[in-house]
Amino acid sequence: NVYREKMNAVVVxxxxxxxxxxxxYEQPPIPRFGFGSIAEAVVPPAHIxxxxxxxxxxxxxxxxxxxxxxxxxxxxxxxxxxxVCDKYWKxxxxxxPGPVFFYTxxxxxxxxxxxNTGLMxxxxxxxxxxxxxxxxxxYGKSLPFGASTHKHLQFLSSEQAQADYAIxxxxxxxxxxxxxxxxxxxxxxxxxxxxxxxxxxxPHIFTGSIAASAPIAEFPDQGYNQFAYxxxxxRDATSFGGAPDQCANNIRAAQQAVFHAVKTEQGRRMVTxxxxxCKPIQKESDAFLVSYWAxxxxxxxxxxxxxxxxxxxxxxxxxxxxxxxxxxxxxxxxHTYPNNETLISALADAxxxxxxxxxxxxxxNLTSSANAATNEVxxxxxxxxxxxxxxxxxTNGKTDMWFYNPWNNEGFNQQCEKKYGxxxxxxxxxxxxxxxxxxxxxxxxxxxxxxxxxxxxxxxxNISSSVRALLFYAGHxxxxxxxxxxxxxxxxxxxxVEVENIQKWVDEHYAKL
Numbered sequence: 001n002v003y004r005e006k007m008n009a010v011v012v013x014x015x016x017x018x019x020x021x022x023x024x025y026e027q028p029p030i031p032r033f034g035f036g037s038i039a040e041a042v043v044p045p046a047h048i049x050x051x052x053x054x055x056x057x058x059x060x061x062x063x064x065x066x067x068x069x070x071x072x073x074x075x076x077x078x079x080x081x082x083x084v085c086d087k088y089w090k091x092x093x094x095x096x097p098g099p100v101f102f103y104t105x106x107x108x109x110x111x112x113x114x115x116n117t118g119l120m121x122x123x124x125x126x127x128x129x130x131x132x133x134x135x136x137x138x139y140g141k142s143l144p145f146g147a148s149t150h151k152h153l154q155f156l157s158s159e160q161a162q163a164d165y166a167i168x169x170x171x172x173x174x175x176x177x178x179x180x181x182x183x184x185x186x187x188x189x190x191x192x193x194x195x196x197x198x199x200x201x202x203p204h205i206f207t208g209s210i211a212a213s214a215p216i217a218e219f220p221d222q223g224y225n226q227f228a229y230x231x232x233x234x235r236d237a238t239s240f241g242g243a244p245d246q247c248a249n250n251i252r253a254a255q256q257a258v259f260h261a262v263k264t265e266q267g268r269r270m271v272t273x274x275x276x277x278c279k280p281i282q283k284e285s286d287a288f289l290v291s292y293w294a295x296x297x298x299x300x301x302x303x304x305x306x307x308x309x310x311x312x313x314x315x316x317x318x319x320x321x322x323x324x325x326x327x328x329x330x331x332x333x334x335h336t337y338p339n340n341e342t343l344i345s346a347l348a349d350a351x352x353x354x355x356x357x358x359x360x361x362x363x364x365n366l367t368s369s370a371n372a373a374t375n376e377v378x379x380x381x382x383x384x385x386x387x388x389x390x391x392x393x394x395t396n397g398k399t400d401m402w403f404y405n406p407w408n409n410e411g412f413n414q415q416c417e418k419k420y421g422x423x424x425x426x427x428x429x430x431x432x433x434x435x436x437x438x439x440x441x442x443x444x445x446x447x448x449x450x451x452x453x454x455x456x457x458x459x460x461x462n463i464s465s466s467v468r469a470l471l472f473y474a475g476h477x478x479x480x481x482x483x484x485x486x487x488x489x490x491x492x493x494x495x496x497v498e499v500e501n502i503q504k505w506v507d508e509h510y511a512k513l
Contacts, residue, residue, distance in 0.1 A: 050115045054085035054133070059172060061137075063144050063155055065163035071144075072152050078137070078144040080164055083114055084176070085131035088124040096513060098128035099506050100173060100183045102206070104165055104198055106191030107381045110135035110142075112316045113191065118482025119210070120186055123499055127506065130178055134168055136161050136191075138380055153383050153420065159432070162194060166202045182207040182509035184502055188477030189213050189454065190381075190389075192446075197433050200441055208443030208505035210498050211459075212477035217436045218391040218457025219429045226407045228456035229393045230295075230400035233302045236325045236451050237401065241305065247329035247350075251294065252401040254332070254347035257340040259287045259403070274344035278363035289366040294347055295395075295402055296369075297354035301325050305451045305475035307486035313476075315377060318357045322486070325451075328353040386416035390426035391457065442466040445501050447494050449474030468501065470494045 061080040063071045070076065089098050101120045103113050114133045124131055135142040138156045143149040169183060185206045187195030192214030199209040218224050225231075235241060237248040261267030268281040275290065301324040304313030308322045321327045331349035348364070355364055369375045385391070394406035409426070416424055429435075436459065438444070444463075447470040448455040454476065462469050472479075472490025479494045 050085075050121060051083075051111055053087045054083040054114060054131070057082050057084060057172075059168050061164050061167065065160055065167075071155065073145060073148070075145065078142070080137065080168065081110060081135040081141045082168060082172075083110065083131075083133040084172075085114075085124075085133070086176075088128060089130035090128035092128065092510065094510065096510055097178050097181045098130060099207075099502075099509075100169075100178050100181045101127075101129045101131050102165070102169060102183050102185050103131075103133040104162075104185050104187040104191050104194040105134050105136040105139070106187065106189055106194065107136060107139055107377055107384070108315055109140035111140070112312070113188075115316070116312050116482075117186060117188075117480050119480045119495060119498065122483060123502070126499075127502070130176065130181070132169075132173075134165050136194075137164055139377070150379070153380075156380065156383060157388060158194060158197065158384070158429075162198050162201060165194070165198060166205050169205050180513055182506045184505065185209040186480065187211060187214070188480045192477065196444055196446065199444055200433065200438075203442075207509050208445075208502065210445050210447070210480075210502070212447045212480045213449065213452055213454055213458065214446060215391065215454045215457030216429075216433065217459060218454070219435060220390065220392060220426050221430060222435045222457075224392070224457055226392045226394045227396050227399060229299075229453045230395045230402055232451075232453040232456060233295075233298050234400040234402075236302045236305060236453075237298065237329055241302075241325050241451060242323060243326045243329035244333040246335060247333045248401040250332045250334070250337075250343065251298070251347060251350070252397070254343045255287075255291050255294070255401075255403060257343055258290050258347075261340060261344070262287045270341050271344060274341045275348045276363050278365050286366070291403055293364070293366045294351050297351040298325070298328070299453060301328055301354050302451065302453045303476040306478055306481075307488065308484050310481075312481075314357060320357055321353065324353055383420050383422070386420050386422050386424055388425055388428045390424045390429070392426075438463045438467050443501075443505050444468070445470065445498050447472075447477070447479050447498065449476065449478055449491075452476045468497070470497055 058079040058081055060077050063075055063078055091097060101124065103117055103120065105113060110133050120131055123129070137144060137160060138149060138153070144155060145152045173179065173181065173183070183206050185195040185198055187193070192211040193216050195209040196211035196214050196216055199206050234248050237243050237251065238245045258271055261271050262281055262284045271290070272280045300313050301320065304310060304320050305323060305325050309319050311317070311319050313320055328350040332346040334346070337343040337346065355361060369378055392407040392409070395402035395404065396406065397404040413424055416422055438459070441463065444467045446459040446468070448458040448460065450471065450473050452475050459469050460471060472494050473488045474491050478487070478491050479498065
């Protein structure tokens with residue numbers, strides 16, 4: 001399918017042991033389906049301005065950790081950005097240096113994670129912790145080849161990034177006086193995957209990991225249902241997500257109306273007007289772009305379905321409303337529509353909650369992201385998806401609100417070869433990291449929210465007493481964020497369990513000194 005590239009941008013962009021031995025995963029002991037209230041924009045407590053409590057540093061990092069060959073342009077090193085935040089760092093009563101909370105940066109500017117990872121900030125005073133936020137190579141200011149970085153993407157990989165973090169931690173922390181400190185990795189989404197994997201690969205450096213919304217089981221041969229992502233987005237647009245059930249039905253109907261209308265010139269003009277497009281629909285196949293455009297909006301809003309306004313899904317460049325799926329569904333939940341043009345226009349209104357978050361967009365472009373920041377992230381992340389981060393996703397038009405478009409591995413490979421000149425290694429992540437085979441791992445907490453479309457690819461069952469699985473009613477790694485009065489009860493519970501595990505790991509580490 002020639003439009004698989006666009007679909008890939010949709011689904012890969014930006015992109016849980018129980019206290020009872022018989023339980024498969026932990027869930028809150030109280031009802032998980034209360035919707036809570038809408039609060040003001042999520043912000044740290046008044047006395048905390050995260051970025052102002054940190055110092056920016058740059059570390060001379062190796063470009064290629066796995067070869068002695070000289071990289072392009074004769075460059076062997078680059079400047080990796082990281083932040084150190086020591087306001088709360090102090091010694092333990094026994095005189096040991098306090099623990100280190102280390103954020104394994106994901107696909108974006110590291111400042112985004114500094115300002116949003118409230119779990120680290122909220123617990124730093126209690127633990128007397130030093131906070132370190134490391135930026136992922138190729139993102140933000142950590143550009144291995146400067147302005148030419150896009151020409152040399154071959155060193156953009158999870159393995160290289162984790163080696164960066166390991167070398168950074170083992171080199172910088174001793175210089176700061178944290179040689180004997182336990183180091184706890186934190187990460188959400190792809191960063192959560194890195195946090196989990198870095199504990200597996202570098203257990204002598206990282207004492208334990210909080211891996212939130214980390215879909216490490218979404219790779220081929222892990223039993224993942226390729227339609228689960230779209231099914232979760234669809235479920236969010238029903239009463240399960242706090243929206244009218246008619247919302248999902250109308251979204252499906254609107255797309256069917258588009259596919260029917262574009263068969264004629266008059267219909268294409270109607271669709272262009274109803275969707276308020278900058279460029280006219282010109283051919284029948286443009287209906288696929290319309291569907292992908294709507295899918296992208298609802299996918300991102302499902303990830304960012306938080307109970308308060310948040311800039312996170314927009315890479316800090318704007319603000320989505322509280323419960324954005326519910327807000328979007330208000331525009332497309334009528335029981336009947338007078339005609340197809342009105343129905344299609346309602347689809348545009350719903351998608352505009354994401355694309356027109358500024359309220360200043362006069363027309364829509366079917367192939368653009370929400371803003372320039374997300375465009376840049378999309379390009380880099382899709383390269384990663386075209387190499388090792390291959391997570392098959394499709395739609396079937398029955399259990400989801402889209403149309404029949406199952407995963408096409410051959411087509412995906414062709415698009416990757418065409419755009420980046422690479423052939424995906426779809427099983428490499430399983431071979432290198434082990435997939436769900438975590439019986440030999442330890443000191444890991446996997447957390448997942450039921451509203452998050454990535455959660456079906458996460459670790460949803462307890463592996464052992466030290467590899468735990470938490471499942472609760474929330475969006476994409478909401479548990480990592482600052483506490484908010486509107487947080488669902490399950491999120492508060494998850495944070496409590498996570499902190500209890502961190503305390504256990506820290507105590508065990510100090511006991512061995």
